[in-house]
Amino acid sequence: MIEVGVLGATGYTGAELIRLLGRHDQVRLKFATSRSSPDQSLAKVFPGAPDINLIDPVQAPIEDVDLVFLCLPNGQSAEVAAEALQEGTRVIDLSADFRLADPELYQKWYGQRHPAPELLDEAVYGLTETERERLPDARLVANPGCYPTSVLLALYPLLLESVVGGRVIVDAKSGVSGAGRTPKLATQFVEVAEDLRPYSIGRAHRHLPEMETMLARWGDSDLRLIFSPHLVPIPRGLLSTLYVPLRSGWVESQVHHLYLETYAEEPFITILPLGEVATLRQVNYSNRCVIGMTEVDGMLVITAAIDNLRKGAAGQAIQNMNVVFGLEETTGLL
Amino acid sequence: MIEVGVLGATGYTGAELIRLLGRHDQVRLKFATSRSSPDQSLAKVFPGAPDINLIDPVQAPIEDVDLVFLCLPNGQSAEVAAEALQEGTRVIDLSADFRLADPELYQKWYGQRHPAPELLDEAVYGLTETERERLPDARLVANPGCYPTSVLLALYPLLLESVVGGRVIVDAKSGVSGAGRTPKLATQFVEVAEDLRPYSIGRAHRHLPEMETMLARWGDSDLRLIFSPHLVPIPRGLLSTLYVPLRSGWVESQVHHLYLETYAEEPFITILPLGEVATLRQVNYSNRCVIGMTEVDGMLVITAAIDNLRKGAAGQAIQNMNVVFGLEETTGLL
């Protein structure tokens, strides 16, 4: 039985994680923290969540567990991660603190010096399907962002064979839980309910350097994305539509075959028949990533759907935990 | 041309009012204020609103207009109303400050001493259909709350003829704009979108004394309501379902006839054929109140629908203005 703790249990990601841990038969949740609501039941703070007592983070017995999940704000996470590792406790960090290998890039995009740059080298980027070999026994896993999860899984096979023939455009659409649980005018019900809103388009969103870091690691350091996120009036779900010019010589059937082969053994990735499209209903409340594609005039149009709170956050965190500890990868996720 | 000002233009009610004033051909909007966003365009603060320059409320030339609409928080409104009346400017107040005739009742429900109790006697409760005779030349109009508008219009004919034979239950359902525009966790998109939430049920909501004050004025001071508001995941609209025991001797065809007669000349009230129900789609973006009814075992079940931002707030405010100034009552509202 693996013993775990969750730091930051009252956000959307933390609460989802606790719900999933409740279904995992090889894990015991020892504690869950909340700075804003210590000594209350999670069910009180979060309607529908399990009835688990929240403790103040300063009282969290980090040293008594095998692993902590960090669902903390960027910047805070890295400090807690450093403490935990000192105590010999493994860390899966759901913040952005260890996703960028380069501390200067971090400082540029997150507006502060990295709190624990000495750990960056060690951190494994937890896109399970592509980084699986580095995960067993990893001490520190940087769980990917929601947009990068969908985009990178959609591009990975193309990078393997250098199929990308030009600039890639990503037009992405996300449900509102991706924006977090802190009250803001921009995410009030009435503001969102009849709206559809692009934001941080072009090269302005923090997930851009995260994606390009991985693309470079996979061999294409020249690939620059144009990335347009949109806020959609649904609670959860994320759909990325990608426009990828194919290198000449590639036709869609070959490309499709490449995807089928690359992901042939993956339990959580579904490659649709050529010409079909991914939609949110295919992935709601699941840990799957569904990918569809079609080609037109040498342009591959890819659609990739995930549930942003599952495969895009809490689900993938559990998937990573399973691999780190040598469990069946799908445990607790079906 | 009537000249008006709007104080508090960046809430849902204020912005709706300004949108409607733009369609009214006998009114000129001279100014609109915002404490939080002075010197900005309303269109900037409120996507889709008219491009009107907002001024700081302290600079509002209240004395230069014929009428001010107050879309201010409870408590603040009464003070500004007193100033405006001093300057000879009429007031239509969309807050709750002048809805309760009794200052002690106000203090009990709103948690503060009434800021201008000397004006309470003069204030006309602006439920246009029932108080129309007191409106011409009124200096101070207390625009009704959204729930009371639907409930009182649904009960008024019954009070006229003492048809109510027992305790009345009101089960009401409101869209989220009724909760105001200030960011709160309870009205964040994700919290609301998959929820349906009763609140302040029984005798706990501030609109209860407002309704019972009018019922008493109409002759039934013993009538106590049980009132259960519910928050529904839609931006706007309000539906009240009422359960009224009929005094013995009354049958539904008589009751229905009473409604048809009472409201025969009303441009904004639609009485449905017996047995049909009111729904929100019948009233969205209109100033109408639609009322349906059916009787079962001596219990009259009434459904009453309004758009909470129109007939329940800004629309009725304009309707009242039209009557105060002797204009055609429907001007700007069709």
Add this chain to the structure above:
Amino acid sequence: MIEVGVLGATGYTGAELIRLLGRHDQVRLKFATSRSSPDQSLAKVFPGAPDINLIDPVQAPIEDVDLVFLCLPNGQSAEVAAEALQEGTRVIDLSADFRLADPELYQKWYGQRHPAPELLDEAVYGLTETERERLPDARLVANPGCYPTSVLLALYPLLLESVVGGRVIVDAKSGVSGAGRTPKLATQFVEVAEDLRPYSIGRAHRHLPEMETMLARWGDSDLRLIFSPHLVPIPRGLLSTLYVPLRSGWVESQVHHLYLETYAEEPFITILPLGEVATLRQVNYSNRCVIGMTEVDGMLVITAAIDNLRKGAAGQAIQNMNVVFGLEETTGLL
């Protein structure tokens, strides 16, 4: 390992059931049928559903399984149930065919002669919490309707002690999946999305005789309900607000205590602290029924929330199966 089949897999109830069966580790799904889409994958017909091959119902090997779940239209279900029982296969019927004990009542409300009246006596009404003792080894279970599930669980403790002092009003609100999956104008997205719509109010809905049948069985054959269902623009979830006059002598603390005691051992029923309200977010995607209550002027106002596709249909069906076969009652439902 219990072997089961599902007849009618492509409606909302059938697909939900199959999803839940996939998580149940003591059940094997042997077949699933679809008249409209034989020889296709369920995942094809129903985005997000498991990839299970659908067969034509006439080819269903009913005799080879221990139990069939019937998610068929009213009227069709009873015929298939009779066949299955003949083959020695147990039946959990999610249609309305065996919910009313009286075939004449059935004919009146469902507009046709009951297809298998000889089975009515044997059928156990599957409101698990109240009928649990009759379920072990039952051959035929009539799974309750969604509205009755929430209403009956909310009233049961009161019936046990004869606490009800007068006519009960039920104002119920349901998500749209309760209306089934067959395309209709009334349930098209645009028709529903900005609407809130009462329907079949008073004593006109088919779930009324179902509820009153049980109330009579529990000892109060004079109790007549007034029942007002409303359609709410959410995919799933059901909230009933009940107004129950208390027999004199009862105060709310006693009543609350009665609920706590009655349901003390129930894994799927949550009684909220006095004065709190049930909301949909507390039960989404769970098999729980959450019940809140408050009293005002001798009237008990109860709120009861369920997920209409789980506790109101597929979840309760599995709960019933667990009891019928002597499994842990919560298996596959946490």
Add this chain to the structure above:
Amino acid sequence: MIEVGVLGATGYTGAELIRLLGRHDQVRLKFATSRSSPDQSLAKVFPGAPDINLIDPVQAPIEDVDLVFLCLPNGQSAEVAAEALQEGTRVIDLSADFRLADPELYQKWYGQRHPAPELLDEAVYGLTETERERLPDARLVANPGCYPTSVLLALYPLLLESVVGGRVIVDAKSGVSGAGRTPKLATQFVEVAEDLRPYSIGRAHRHLPEMETMLARWGDSDLRLIFSPHLVPIPRGLLSTLYVPLRSGWVESQVHHLYLETYAEEPFITILPLGEVATLRQVNYSNRCVIGMTEVDGMLVITAAIDNLRKGAAGQAIQNMNVVFGLEETTGLL
């Protein structure tokens, strides 16, 4: 007073048109037809619509009015248009029948021979802002599709100056009313409410040839679009995100200036400050098209928002009528 008739009043477009005509003080609606609901009130068929008596289309006195609006299915419209013109009645056709100049293209995309090819030359494509000069006294106006309206207005200034330097990608998102009112599984509430669904992506949507026809007319017959429509769970609204490679030499400030100049006098077009984005809340229930833009690495990212039932259909139809008859262009549309 211009007298008009509406053929096909019970779809979303027809009902919206009738609502708008009710606010237009220089038009009188003489008749409205419905094949499915003759002799009923429109308000009965369409909650919230005006109380207008519907007649059978065969009884429509087309010859007695100055203009008919055709809100009929593709194919049917052209036949009625031919009849009306014969009678000397002008036609604004909201179907697709006269949008493609080439009858063979029509046959290819709409699967039938064009019913009145002799009228194609005469038809004026009613994108008011760009075709205004051809509209006065036009006998037959082909009202544009919703997607083409947003896309063509977003591209027009670029075509004027040959700024487009390569293939254009259009990633478009539409509310569900764009799919029409006929009940279909794909547009049932539950199917849509938690989904986000690409469809007809690449070069498969019927609005593609409509757009390319106009691009060619404006001088760029080589410009081929990649077009990806998405269905979004909102009732109305349409947002197009366009990716346009700029011809070398152009920088974003120049391009922005070009838009400001081109549309300087347009009452219904808003060009946002450089770097801002168009969103649906800016255009809901208005006849405006709001356009935002930003450039990154030589790629212009344009966002263009309209209300699909207003500027994308009924609103633009009235705008065209105003120009045809020499009225103030904004009459009835503010």
